Amino acid sequence: MATRTDFGPPYFRDMLPPVIQKNYGQWKYHERIKPGLLVHVAESGDRLWTVRVGSPRLVSTDWIREVCDIADQFCDGHLRFTSRHNVEFLVSDEAKVEPLIAYLQEHGYPVGGTGHAITNPVHTQGWIHCHTPATDASGIVKAVMDELYEYFVDWKLPAYCRVSLACCLNMCGAVHCSDVAILGIHRKPPVINHDVVRAKCEIPNVIAACPTGAIRPDPKTKSLIVNEEKCMYCGNCYTMCPGMPLADPVGDGVSIWVGGKVSSARTPPKFSRLVIPYLPNNPPRWPETTAAVKNIIETWAKHARKHERMGEWIDRIGWERFFTLTGIEFKPQLIDDFTLAPETYRSTPTFKW
Secondary structure, eight states, rough: OOOOOOOSSGGGGGOOHHHHHTTTOOOOEEEEEEEEEEEEEESSSOOEEEEEEOOOOOOOOHHHHHHHHHHHHTTTTEEETTTTEEEEEEEOOOOHHHHHOOOHHHTOOBBBBOOOSBOEEOOOOOTOSSSSSSSHHHHHHHHHHSSSSSHSSSSSSSBOOOOEEEETTTOOOOOOOOEEEEEOOOSOOOOOOHHHHHHHHHHHHHHHHHHOOOOETTTTEEEEEOOOOTTTOOOOOHHHOOOOOOOTTTTTTEEEOOBSSSOSSSSSBBOOOEEEEEOOOOTTHHHHHHHHHHHHHHHHHHHHTOOOOOHHHHHHHHHHHHHHHHOOOGGGGOOOOOOGGGTSSSSSOOOOO
């Protein structure tokens, strides 16, 4: 038996609701009853209702106390936070399900995000915490979801829709495999502060951190030189050295990617593909980004077949037709010129118009 310690997370099974502990690994199926409400049925006949509420990623302790009080009132204190920043109330008494939903809606908690809807976007830290962001995270997500709120609380879409945001191309926000992805991009190489480099940075580590070999030592200044032609603006060098800041208020912006998914249902998982290379940073509401995301989602919703994810719809109609329907201008930056690009090229001469 492992020795108990006073650090690290508690054993997760000690935190499970009694009905889950009783039926652990013995669930028969689940059903989506309505937006934001699921029911899981065990082999024993026990049922567990899940009420999903969208929440911000960054919350106050007062807000956490509020949702805990709601859980105490309606579901014996049992709730969980999902990986997409939703809050799920786990209710074992059916009589408390509708009163809980009514209470949440009355107090401004958005109930939804299940089934053929947009679930809460997963996103990164943004300006509030990260050191390499090209854009904000929570701010754009708030602005976008205010526009797409109806698609969170109702089943108006042909299939699941996963939206994600990463504030730089290091992509800790799952933008590589989402139906619609918002990605912050830097467009200028780092500005070197030679005094800081000499005083605080280990030059061999900075050189090794560059994935494209764009950084080399400068013996004359006892500092570094950046080959701007090779720089991919990733910010790894700034992670290793505070003397190489990358953020730029004019050059930084937002790109839009579409068509990715993790699921293997119907078709294999897909990577997201770039469709809009640059949109400006215009806080606090980011109107260009919000309009672009809404346009893509509503165009897909209008033309896709039932159960057809974004990438599956694009595969069926072809990229040429996608750009025609969405009205997005095709730009040279969308052409894949990476070293291993031939592995991803569409090698057939067939075009789908």
